[in-house]
Amino acid sequence: MSKRIITLLTDFGDEGAYPGVMKGVILSVNPDCHIIDISHLVSPQNVEEAAFLLNNSCSYFPERSIHVVVVDPGVGSERKPILVETDKYWFVGPDNGVFSFVFLMEGFKKVWEITNKSYFLPEVSSTFHGRDIFSPVAAHLSLGVPAGKLGKEFKKFVVLKDLEPKLKAGVIKAKVIYIDHFGNLISNVSKDLFGRFVADKPFKISVGGKMLQKLSLSYADVRDGEVLALFGSSRWLEISVKNGNCQRELGFRRGAELDIIIAQ
Amino acid sequence: MSKRIITLLTDFGDEGAYPGVMKGVILSVNPDCHIIDISHLVSPQNVEEAAFLLNNSCSYFPERSIHVVVVDPGVGSERKPILVETDKYWFVGPDNGVFSFVFLMEGFKKVWEITNKSYFLPEVSSTFHGRDIFSPVAAHLSLGVPAGKLGKEFKKFVVLKDLEPKLKAGVIKAKVIYIDHFGNLISNVSKDLFGRFVADKPFKISVGGKMLQKLSLSYADVRDGEVLALFGSSRWLEISVKNGNCQRELGFRRGAELDIIIAQ
Amino acid sequence: MSKRIITLLTDFGDEGAYPGVMKGVILSVNPDCHIIDISHLVSPQNVEEAAFLLNNSCSYFPERSIHVVVVDPGVGSERKPILVETDKYWFVGPDNGVFSFVFLMEGFKKVWEITNKSYFLPEVSSTFHGRDIFSPVAAHLSLGVPAGKLGKEFKKFVVLKDLEPKLKAGVIKAKVIYIDHFGNLISNVSKDLFGRFVADKPFKISVGGKMLQKLSLSYADVRDGEVLALFGSSRWLEISVKNGNCQRELGFRRGAELDIIIAQ
Numbered sequence: 001m002s003k004r005i006i007t008l009l010t011d012f013g014d015e016g017a018y019p020g021v022m023k024g025v026i027l028s029v030n031p032d033c034h035i036i037d038i039s040h041l042v043s044p045q046n047v048e049e050a051a052f053l054l055n056n057s058c059s060y061f062p063e064r065s066i067h068v069v070v071v072d073p074g075v076g077s078e079r080k081p082i083l084v085e086t087d088k089y090w091f092v093g094p095d096n097g098v099f100s101f102v103f104l105m106e107g108f109k110k111v112w113e114i115t116n117k118s119y120f121l122p123e124v125s126s127t128f129h130g131r132d133i134f135s136p137v138a139a140h141l142s143l144g145v146p147a148g149k150l151g152k153e154f155k156k157f158v159v160l161k162d163l164e165p166k167l168k169a170g171v172i173k174a175k176v177i178y179i180d181h182f183g184n185l186i187s188n189v190s191k192d193l194f195g196r197f198v199a200d201k202p203f204k205i206s207v208g209g210k211m212l213q214k215l216s217l218s219y220a221d222v223r224d225g226e227v228l229a230l231f232g233s234s235r236w237l238e239i240s241v242k243n244g245n246c247q248r249e250l251g252f253r254r255g256a257e258l259d260i261i262i263a264q
Numbered sequence: 265m266s267k268r269i270i271t272l273l274t275d276f277g278d279e280g281a282y283p284g285v286m287k288g289v290i291l292s293v294n295p296d297c298h299i300i301d302i303s304h305l306v307s308p309q310n311v312e313e314a315a316f317l318l319n320n321s322c323s324y325f326p327e328r329s330i331h332v333v334v335v336d337p338g339v340g341s342e343r344k345p346i347l348v349e350t351d352k353y354w355f356v357g358p359d360n361g362v363f364s365f366v367f368l369m370e371g372f373k374k375v376w377e378i379t380n381k382s383y384f385l386p387e388v389s390s391t392f393h394g395r396d397i398f399s400p401v402a403a404h405l406s407l408g409v410p411a412g413k414l415g416k417e418f419k420k421f422v423v424l425k426d427l428e429p430k431l432k433a434g435v436i437k438a439k440v441i442y443i444d445h446f447g448n449l450i451s452n453v454s455k456d457l458f459g460r461f462v463a464d465k466p467f468k469i470s471v472g473g474k475m476l477q478k479l480s481l482s483y484a485d486v487r488d489g490e491v492l493a494l495f496g497s498s499r500w501l502e503i504s505v506k507n508g509n510c511q512r513e514l515g516f517r518r519g520a521e522l523d524i525i526i527a528q
Numbered sequence: 529m530s531k532r533i534i535t536l537l538t539d540f541g542d543e544g545a546y547p548g549v550m551k552g553v554i555l556s557v558n559p560d561c562h563i564i565d566i567s568h569l570v571s572p573q574n575v576e577e578a579a580f581l582l583n584n585s586c587s588y589f590p591e592r593s594i595h596v597v598v599v600d601p602g603v604g605s606e607r608k609p610i611l612v613e614t615d616k617y618w619f620v621g622p623d624n625g626v627f628s629f630v631f632l633m634e635g636f637k638k639v640w641e642i643t644n645k646s647y648f649l650p651e652v653s654s655t656f657h658g659r660d661i662f663s664p665v666a667a668h669l670s671l672g673v674p675a676g677k678l679g680k681e682f683k684k685f686v687v688l689k690d691l692e693p694k695l696k697a698g699v700i701k702a703k704v705i706y707i708d709h710f711g712n713l714i715s716n717v718s719k720d721l722f723g724r725f726v727a728d729k730p731f732k733i734s735v736g737g738k739m740l741q742k743l744s745l746s747y748a749d750v751r752d753g754e755v756l757a758l759f760g761s762s763r764w765l766e767i768s769v770k771n772g773n774c775q776r777e778l779g780f781r782r783g784a785e786l787d788i789i790i791a792q
Contacts, residue, residue: 002295002296003295003296005291005295007284007288009281009284011709012709013708013709013710014278014542014567014568014569015567015569015570015709016567016581016706016708016709017537017566017567017581017582017584017585018708018709020535020537020564020565020566020567020585021584021585021588023564024535024564024585024588024589024590024593025588027533027562027564027589027590028588028589028590031530031531031533031562031590032530032531034291034295035564036284036287036288036291036299037284038281038284039278039279039280039281039284040278041278041279042279044709044710044773045771053280053281054281056281056285057281057284057285057288060285060288060289060292060395061288061291061292062288062291062292062295065288073771074748075746075747076745076746076747076748077746077747077748078748125760125761126745126746126747126748126758127746127747127758127760127761128760128761131588131761132761178280180277180280180282181275181276181277181279181280181282181308182277182308217340217390218339218340218341218390218391219339219340219341219390219391220338220340220341220342220390230390230391232389232391232392233389233391233392233395233396243309243337245308266559266560267559267560269555269559271548271552273545273548278542298555298559300548300551300552300555300563301548302545302548303542303543303544303545303548304542305542305543306543317544317545318545320545320549321545321548321549321552324549324552324553324556324659325552325555325556326552326555326556326559329552442544444541444544444546445539445540445541445543445544445546445572446541446572481604481654482603482604482605482654482655483603483604483605483654483655484602484604484605484606484654494654494655496653496655496656497653497655497656497659497660507573507601509572
C-alpha cells in the first residue's frame with residue numbers, strides 16, 4: 001500500500017524553523033508518511049484565506065490524504081482542536097473556521113474534538129499547537145489510529161460568515177477573497193453560482209471603478225495589458241491584467257467589493 | 265529500483281496553493297515518485313530566467329529524472345506542450361524557449377508534442393496547464409508510459425534569441441542574465457566561452473560604470489566590501505561584492521550590459 | 529529500517545536553484561534518503577541566526593537524522609568543513625560557529641574535520657561547498673560510511689561568543705537573537721536561565737523603552753494589541769504583541785538589548 005500523505009497549510013512563514021519542526025514531529029511518529037507543503041505563507045492569522053486555499057487544493061490529492069491546517073490566532077485559548085472526516089479525506093486543525101468550505105461545499109461525515117493527550121507531545125505549549133497537538137495527531141492518524149481514540153464526536157463547529165456572495169435587487173454583491181502571486185484578483189463568485197443567477201442574461205462586473213462587460217475564456221482572448229474577467233483554474237471568477245499584475249496596476253486589495261449587475 | 269524523481273520549476277510563487285496542487289495531481293497518478301522543488305519563485309513569466317535556472321540545476325540529478333518547467337505566459341494560446349528526451353533526462357513543459365539551454369548545450373535525442381488527452385486531467389483549464397497537462401503527463405511518464413503514447417514527434421521547437429553573448433571588434437558584448445539571493449550578478453559568459461575568446465590576453469570587464477581588470481579565484485582573494493569578478497559555482501562569470509550585496513550596493517538590474525574588452 | 533533523514537538549513541534563498549541542486553547531489557548518492565528543508569531563508573551569512581534555528585529544530589527529528597547547515601561566509605577560505613556526532617544526531621557544515629548550541633547545550637561525542645576528497649564532488653568550487661562537499665558527505669554518511677573514513681578527529685572547533693546573556697549587578701543583560709515571521713522578538717534568555725537567576729524574586733523586563741512587569745502564560749492572558757512577555761514554544765523569553773506584529777509596531781531590530789532587572 002502507498003504511503004499516507006500529510007499536507008501542511010500554515011501561516012508560519014518559510015524563513016524560520018516552525019514548518020521543519022512539524023515535519024520532524026510527524027516523522028518521529030510515522031517515518032513512512034509523505035509530507036507535502038501546500039503553503040506556509042498564508043497571511044498571518046488570516047483564517048478565511050487558509051479556508052480558501054484549502055478548498056482550492058485539497059481535492060487534487062489521493063484518497064485518504066490527511067490535510068493539516070494551522071492558522072490559529074486563538075492558540076492557547078478555549079478554541080478546540082478538531083478532526084474532520086469526509087468521504088475522501090481527513091482534516092486536522094483548530095476549530096476556528098479554517099474548514100468552512102469543507103463543511104459548506106465538500107460535505108463531511110463526522111467531526112471530532114481532539115482530546116486524547118496520549119497522542120500529543122508530552123509537553124503542550126500555549127503557543128505552538130501545530131507542533132504539540134496537530135502534527136502528532138495527524139501522524140498517529142496516518143498510522144491507522146481510529147478517530148474515536150483521538151477524541152469525541154463534536155457538532156458545534158465554527159463556520160465563517162460572509163464567505164458567500166449575497167444577491168440583492170439584481171446585483172450579486174461579492175468580494176475579492178484572494179490575490180494570487182501574479183496579482184490576479186480571485187473573487188468568491190463560483191462558476192456554479194454565476195451560472196445559477198446570471199445564466200444567459202446580460203451583465204456588467206463592477207470592481208474598483210472598472211466596469212467589465214463580458215467574460216473571456218482565456219488570456220489569449222485579449223491584448224497585453226488589457227483587463228479581463230474569466231473563470232480561473234479553480235472555477236472562481238477572476239479579474240486579471242494580461243501579462244501584467246492586476247493588483248499592482250489597478251491598486252486593489254483583498255476584500256475589495258465586486259458587484260455583478262444583472263440586466264432584468 | 266529507486267523511485268523516479270520529478271523536479272518542479274515554476275513561477276507560481278510559494279504563498280498560494282498552485283505548487284501543492286501540482287504535487288497532489290502527480291501523486292494521484294504515481295504515489296511512489298519523489299517530487300523535488302527547484303523553485304517556484306522564477307520572476308513571473310520570465311522564460312529566460314527559467315531556462316537559466318534549469319540549466320544550472322538539472323544535471324545534478326540522477327539519471328532518468330523528469331524535469332517539469334512551468335513558466336508559461338502563453339498558456340491557453342496556440343503554444344504547444346512538449347516533452348524532450350536527452351541522454352540522461354526527460355523535460356516536460358511549454359514550447360516557449362524554457363528548454364533553450366537543453367537544446368543549445370545539453371544536446372537532446374528527440375522532442376515530442378504532447379497531444380494525447382487521455383493522459384491529461386479530464387477537464388483542461390485555459391490558465392493552469394501545470395496542473396491539467398504537465399503534472400499528469402510527467403507522472404504517467406514516471407510510471408513508464410512511452411513518449412510515443414503521449415504525443416508525436418516534433419521538430420520546430422522554440423529556442424530563445426540573445427541568450428549568448430556576441431563578439432564584436434574585440435569586445436564580448438554580454439549581459440547580466442540572473443541576480444541571485446546574495447545579490448551576485450550572474451552573466452551569460454561561460455567559462456568555456458571566456459577561455460576560447462580571451463585565453464591569456466589582457467582584458468577589462470566593464471559593467472555599470474565599474475571597470476574590473478582581473479578575475480579572482482575565490483571570495484577570500486579580496487577584502488570585505490570589494491567588488492570582484494569570478495567564475496561562480498555554475499561556471500558563469502559573476503560580479504560580486506565580498507560579504508555584501510552587489511545588486512543593492514551598486515544598483516544593478518537583470519539585463520544590465522557587461523562588456524569584456526580584450527586587448528588586441 | 530526507515531529511510532535516513534537529511535535536513536537542510538541554509539541562507540541560499542528560495543528563488544534560485546541552490547537548494548534544489550543540493551537535493552540532486554544528495555539523491556544521486558543516496559536515492560533512498562528523505563530530505564527535509566528546515567529553511568533556506570536564514571539572513572544572508574548570519575551564522576548566529578543559523579545556530580539559533582538549528583537549536584530550535586534539530587531535537588524534534590528522529591534519531592540518526594543528519595542535519596546539514598550551510599551558512600558559510602568563509603567559503604573558499606581556510607575554514608574547515610566539519611562533522612559532529614551527538615548521542616542522537618549527526619551535524620555537517622562549516623566550522624564557523626553554526627554548531628555553537630550543539631557544543632554548548634546538546635553535548636557531543638566527537639568532531640571530525642572532513643578531509644577525504646573521494647567523498648566530495650569530483651570538482652570542488654570555491655563558492656558552493658554546500659553542493660560540492662556538504663551534500664555528498666551527508667549522503668555518504670546516510671549510506672553508512674563511518675565518520676573515520678570521511679575525515680580525522682578535530683578538537684579546536686569554533687564556538688560563537690556572546691550567545692549567552694551576562695549577569696551584572698542584579699541585571700541579566702540579554703539580547704533579541706531572532707525575530708520570527710509574526711514579528712515576535714525572541715531573546716537569548718532560556719527558561720532554565722531565568723529560573724536559576726530570577727526564581728521567585730520580583731523583576732522588570734526593559735526592552736526598547738518598554739518596561740514589562742510580569743510574564744504571561746499564553747496570548748489569551750492579554751487583550752489584542754497589548755505587549756506581553758512569555759516563554760515561547762522553544763523555551764526562550766519572547767516579547768510579542770497579541771494578534772499584532774511586535775517588530776513592526778514597536779520598531780525593533782535583531783540585536784536589540786533586553787535587560788531583566790531583578791529586585792535584590
